[in-house]
Amino acid sequence: MAIGHAAAAPAAAVHAEARGLVAWLTTVDHKRIGILYGVSALVFFLVGGLEALLIRLQLAAPDGRVIGAETFNQLFTMHGTTMVFLALMPLSAAFFNYLVPLMIGARDVAFPRLNAFSFWAFFFGGLFINSSFLVGAAPNAGWFGYATLTEKPFSIGPHTDFWLLGLLFLGVSSVVSALNFLTTILNLRAPGLTFLRMPLFVWTTLVTAVLMLLAFPPITVALILLGFDRFFGTAFYLPGGGGSPLLWQHLFWIFGHPEVYILILPAMGVVSEVLPTFARKPLFGYVSVVYATALIAFFGFGVWAHHMFAVGMGPIADAAFGLSTMIIAVPTGIKIFNWLATVWGGSLRFRTPLYFALGFIAMFTIGGLSGVMHASPPIDLQQTDSYFVVAHLHYVLFGGTLLGLFAGIYYWWPKMTGCRLDERLGRLHFWLMLVGMNLTFFPMHFLGLMGMPRRIYTYAPEFGWGFWNLVATVGALGIGVSTLVFLWNAWVSLRRPEPAGADPWDGRTLEWAVPSPPPPYNFATVPTVRRRDALWLTKHPDARGPGLDDLAALVTPRGPIHMPAPSAWPILAALALLVLSAGALLHPAVVVLGGLLTVLGVFAIALEHVPAHAPRAAEHEEVNIGTTGLDHRKMGTWAFLGSECLFFGTLISTYLLYRGRSLSGPMPGDILNIPLTSVSTFDLLMSSFTMVLGVAAIQRGDARGAARWLLCTVIGGLVFLGFQVYEFTTFVHEGLGLTTNLFANTFYVMVGFHGAHVSVGVLWLASLWVLIRQGRLGPRQAVLVDIAGLYWHFVDVVWIAIFTLVYLIQ
Amino acid sequence: MSAPTPAPPAPTPGTAAAHSAAGVGTYAVIAAFLVLLTVMEVAVFYIPALRGVLIPVLLVLAAAKFALVAMFYMHLRFDHAWFSYLFIAPLIIATGLAVALLWVFHVFGTTGLPPGAGG
Numbered sequence: 001m002a003i004g005h006a007a008a009a010p011a012a013a014v015h016a017e018a019r020g021l022v023a024w025l026t027t028v029d030h031k032r033i034g035i036l037y038g039v040s041a042l043v044f045f046l047v048g049g050l051e052a053l054l055i056r057l058q059l060a061a062p063d064g065r066v067i068g069a070e071t072f073n074q075l076f077t078m079h080g081t082t083m084v085f086l087a088l089m090p091l092s093a094a095f096f097n098y099l100v101p102l103m104i105g106a107r108d109v110a111f112p113r114l115n116a117f118s119f120w121a122f123f124f125g126g127l128f129i130n131s132s133f134l135v136g137a138a139p140n141a142g143w144f145g146y147a148t149l150t151e152k153p154f155s156i157g158p159h160t161d162f163w164l165l166g167l168l169f170l171g172v173s174s175v176v177s178a179l180n181f182l183t184t185i186l187n188l189r190a191p192g193l194t195f196l197r198m199p200l201f202v203w204t205t206l207v208t209a210v211l212m213l214l215a216f217p218p219i220t221v222a223l224i225l226l227g228f229d230r231f232f233g234t235a236f237y238l239p240g241g242g243g244s245p246l247l248w249q250h251l252f253w254i255f256g257h258p259e260v261y262i263l264i265l266p267a268m269g270v271v272s273e274v275l276p277t278f279a280r281k282p283l284f285g286y287v288s289v290v291y292a293t294a295l296i297a298f299f300g301f302g303v304w305a306h307h308m309f310a311v312g313m314g315p316i317a318d319a320a321f322g323l324s325t326m327i328i329a330v331p332t333g334i335k336i337f338n339w340l341a342t343v344w345g346g347s348l349r350f351r352t353p354l355y356f357a358l359g360f361i362a363m364f365t366i367g368g369l370s371g372v373m374h375a376s377p378p379i380d381l382q383q384t385d386s387y388f389v390v391a392h393l394h395y396v397l398f399g400g401t402l403l404g405l406f407a408g409i410y411y412w413w414p415k416m417t418g419c420r421l422d423e424r425l426g427r428l429h430f431w432l433m434l435v436g437m438n439l440t441f442f443p444m445h446f447l448g449l450m451g452m453p454r455r456i457y458t459y460a461p462e463f464g465w466g467f468w469n470l471v472a473t474v475g476a477l478g479i480g481v482s483t484l485v486f487l488w489n490a491w492v493s494l495r496r497p498e499p500a501g502a503d504p505w506d507g508r509t510l511e512w513a514v515p516s517p518p519p520p521y522n523f524a525t526v527p528t529v530r531r532r533d534a535l536w537l538t539k540h541p542d543a544r545g546p547g548l549d550d551l552a553a554l555v556t557p558r559g560p561i562h563m564p565a566p567s568a569w570p571i572l573a574a575l576a577l578l579v580l581s582a583g584a585l586l587h588p589a590v591v592v593l594g595g596l597l598t599v600l601g602v603f604a605i606a607l608e609h610v611p612a613h614a615p616r617a618a619e620h621e622e623v624n625i626g627t628t629g630l631d632h633r634k635m636g637t638w639a640f641l642g643s644e645c646l647f648f649g650t651l652i653s654t655y656l657l658y659r660g661r662s663l664s665g666p667m668p669g670d671i672l673n674i675p676l677t678s679v680s681t682f683d684l685l686m687s688s689f690t691m692v693l694g695v696a697a698i699q700r701g702d703a704r705g706a707a708r709w710l711l712c713t714v715i716g717g718l719v720f721l722g723f724q725v726y727e728f729t730t731f732v733h734e735g736l737g738l739t740t741n742l743f744a745n746t747f748y749v750m751v752g753f754h755g756a757h758v759s760v761g762v763l764w765l766a767s768l769w770v771l772i773r774q775g776r777l778g779p780r781q782a783v784l785v786d787i788a789g790l791y792w793h794f795v796d797v798v799w800i801a802i803f804t805l806v807y808l809i810q
Numbered sequence: 811m812s813a814p815t816p817a818p819p820a821p822t823p824g825t826a827a828a829h830s831a832a833g834v835g836t837y838a839v840i841a842a843f844l845v846l847l848t849v850m851e852v853a854v855f856y857i858p859a860l861r862g863v864l865i866p867v868l869l870v871l872a873a874a875k876f877a878l879v880a881m882f883y884m885h886l887r888f889d890h891a892w893f894s895y896l897f898i899a900p901l902i903i904a905t906g907l908a909v910a911l912l913w914v915f916h917v918f919g920t921t922g923l924p925p926g927a928g929g
Binding site for chain 2: 186213214218244246250254301302305313317628630634635638639641642643645646648649650652653656657674675678681682685686688689691692693696789790793794796797800801803804805808809
């Protein structure tokens with residue numbers, strides 16, 4: 001069930017809250033899920049921090065003997081993987097979850113149970129990757145897993161398997177979460193909250209969600225191809241079989257550079273909220289900051305190859321990517337100047353969140369400047385794979401993202417817990433962390449320029465790197481101490497709470513209008529927003545009047561408020577994914593079991609709240625309509641299909657760039673059967689026709705007709721799959737197995753994934769056919785058939801592309 | 811046995827029923843066009859005289875089929891503009907990335923592929 005603004009008029013009783021552990025395991029409340037994300041991310045942050053400390057202790061002096069080379073490889077791989085995917089991203093997600101519905105005046109996210117599923121998928125995915133330590137097989141090929149280090153001949157044992165399966169697992173969580181927040185922000189904003197009235201943090205969440213939707217499919221494909229190489233013997237990245245390790249680098253960085261913005265944009269959003277509050281001024285140049293955020297995301301897809309200047313792409317490609325990388329510094333610079341102008345002339349209140357926000361600006365600027373240096377290919381060539389790069393990325397991700405997120409923790413802690421954090425301890429934490437990080441990471445610039453490569457587990461004394469490495473290790477210990485100060489501060493705050501009140505900072509945005517912590521329903525009445533900085537202007541109205549209509553109504557319930565019920569299915573579905581992932585390392589039977597359980601879990605989530613009888617479901621459907629008048633589920637489906645464009649785009653690109661590079665036959669012209677495929681194409685096109693007739697029938701209330709057309713579509717899909725099975729079988733008999741050559745690798749994987757999508761569509765449509773036959777779907781639920789139809793037509797248009805690019809253009 | 815069907819409600823903007831602008835007749839015409847375009851694709855493939863323009867012609871025909879399905883069967887022509895943005899913007903980015911990737915791999919000498927493999 002989704003959340004809609006129709007809930008402003010009390011419709012049903014508030015669901016009884018479960019208590020204790022069960023309440024947390026089955027919660028679908030965005031605030032609780034936000035806390036779960038936050039606590040889990042902090043635990044993983046501690047794990048990643050311990051890994052970093054071991055790395056630093058090993059490197060503190062020449063000829064270090066603290067750990068061995070293999071352990072060192074595992075630690076730096078897991079440190080990067082943990083900090084990026086299990087600490088910083090989910091810490092941002094904690095803020096998205098807790099704050100976005102509150103900031104936009106909503107009662108929850110658009111898809112509360114999918115939100116819970118996203119969290120549990122992240123949590124189990126994190127446990128899965130880290131469980132590799134228990135079997136002595138932690139990933140050891142670096143956090144960007146360059147081929148061919150990750151290929152079977154060079155990575156024996158399950159190290160890399162844990163990594164690639166874990167990242168696929170986490171990718172599911174990220175994409176589902178991004179769909180949810182995109183839909184929530186587009187469709188659940190309070191009346192009057194136009195785009196240019198949204199808090200900056202909501203903007204950065206929206207842009208981050210778009211980046212996640214578009215950046216994760218390429219890495220998903222890259223990981224799938226790596227999985228095929230490792231599990232089934234293909235050669236996507238193996239030169240011996242015709243493949244190219246550079247394909248991995250391209251696909252990884254097409255994801256990896258937007259990932260940098262996925263990590264930094266939320267922190268920028270936090271800082272953009274903190275600075276105006278503590279400067280007691282509106283954000284300077286709000287509109288330009290919004291446009292700069294969007295431009296960063298757009299340009300972020302055109303700079304990936306600056307990570308690859310050292311591979312020899314040639315002068316034109318180097319120049320193009322160098323130029324685009326320099327250009328992306330412009331919107332980033334716009335933001336920095338706007339933040340400075342916000343602080344300039346403000347009535348500053350020096351509280352801990354402001355310290356961290358100002359620290360963010362200074363440290364991120366240093367990281368940004370060294371980033372611009374990397375935009376120059378000749379300079380970058382000298383710095384590649386040296387400690388200079390390690391310094392740069394830590395100034396961005398530690399000095400930038402982490403300090404920004406700590407600003408957010410100090411800022412919103414009173415809202416989330418109802419308690420204050422100690423100011424003196426907060427400042428001690430800040431100064432220790434700031435000094436510690438500069439001691440740790442600034443010397444790495446020198447080390448890099450002195451020629452120290454990254455990822456070496458020890459070095460000889462005569463290189464002269466000992467002093468700066470010792471300084472860096474002392475700094476890392478300082479960071480460790482600062483983290484302990486924060487943990488102590490948090491512990492004291494929760495054990496001896498000092499009530500914070502609803503609005504301890506004299507805040508500007510809607511979350512400060514409700515009690516701390518907020519009630520489960522957030523707002524007793526959904527607010528109507530008149531201006532940007534609505535709450536501030538309501539408390540301090542100017543000549544243009546207040547920002548909100550009625551402040552008191554937000555906290556005074558007028559009757560029962562309908563909220564989604566807790567559900568165990570999200571955690572169970574995520575557990576099924578865990579079984580599926582673990583199965584790949586254990587036995588094919590466990591994979592099948594995990595797959596079946598996952599399908600069961602997805603169906604359970606989807607069907608949990610489908611009413612037993614269609615006509616009774618009228619009210620149920622209203623909660624799925626947002627303030628825009630659009631259905632959440634339809635908007636989410638379109639966003640998903642947008643993401644799928646990148647997925648199939650990457651698969652088709654892989655096929656095209658490997659076309660004609662097979663080292664042996666058969667070649668496409670020898671084996672592709674155009675007449676047969678033309679018939680199956682005709683069949684699939686006609687299934688789209690019957691599908692749209694089914695949608696039209698359910699919309700006009702003709703359930704019998706809808707069932708008939710859906711059945712025709714299902715049969716059409718099955719016939720298409722039959723053709724595909726026949727085609728594959730024929731090819732195998734003619735000597736084209738999966739591993740025969742590069743053409744077979746790319747063809748079977750691409751066409752096979754399309755077939756898998758058709759299979760999912762057949763299952764989906766068949767289940768809708770059953771529901772219609774049972775009388776559970778009527779015209780008011782036509783959107784359920786409509787979104788299945790969108791998926792089906794999408795599969796159809798993908799086939800239109802494949803038929804032309806693969807079969808006809810040989 | 812399906813349940814008795816209630817009277818159809820008035821369409822809510824942006825919901826499934828809101829894009830009923832295209833009727834069954836339109837869908838049938840689109841289906842006919844799709845078949846025709848597919849027949850043309852296959853015909854072009856088999857006509858030796860068209861070898862020189864095979865790729866552009868096939869790409870145009872495929873784009874036309876793609877657009878017909880997206881506009882009429884997926885209702886982008888009738889539905890809320892946001893749905894178009896959510897689909898077309900990623901489509902453009904995916905196409906741009908694909909072109910850039912192919913460009914980087916094919917235009918320059920160093921592709922990472924072994925000698926003799928066409929790199």
